[in-house]
Amino acid sequence: MDWYFEVLKKYATFSGRARRKEYWMFYLFNNIMAISLIVIETMLGGPGAIGMLYILGTIIPSLAVAVRRLHDTDRSGWWLLISIVPLIGPLVVFIFTVLDSSPGQNNYGAYPKEVAA
Numbered sequence: 715m716d717w718y719f720e721v722l723k724k725y726a727t728f729s730g731r732a733r734r735k736e737y738w739m740f741y742l743f744n745n746i747m748a749i750s751l752i753v754i755e756t757m758l759g760g761p762g763a764i765g766m767l768y769i770l771g772t773i774i775p776s777l778a779v780a781v782r783r784l785h786d787t788d789r790s791g792w793w794l795l796i797s798i799v800p801l802i803g804p805l806v807v808f809i810f811t812v813l814d815s816s817p818g819q820n821n822y823g824a825y826p827k828e829v830a831a
Contacts, residue, residue, distance in 0.1 A: 732782035
């Protein structure tokens with residue numbers, strides 16, 4: 715859960731690098747939270763507005779952590795725009811986020827595995 719709150723603390727920080735664990739743990743908890751809110755509100759007879767507001771509120775942190783994750787693989791955050799291309803775009807971004815960090819210092823900052831240790 716710490717990884718989730720760490721990303722929220724860096725709400726709009728698009729610089730730097732994010733480890734795979736930081737990205738995927740945020741992705742996991744963010745989706746669990748959004749789906750839970752929508753399901754609970756729908757079961758209570760609501761329109762699902764709270765879940766949608768939550769999703770809208772976490773768009774910027776989601777983009778920021780995705781950009782930092784791409785930075786960690788030594789790619790520009792502009793690579794996120796390829797996800798607009800149907801089928802192949804999201805697959806390319808998925809592959810980039812699964813790849814290991816580029817070791818050592820890169821154009822976007824210090825190696826996060828060394829900084830965290």
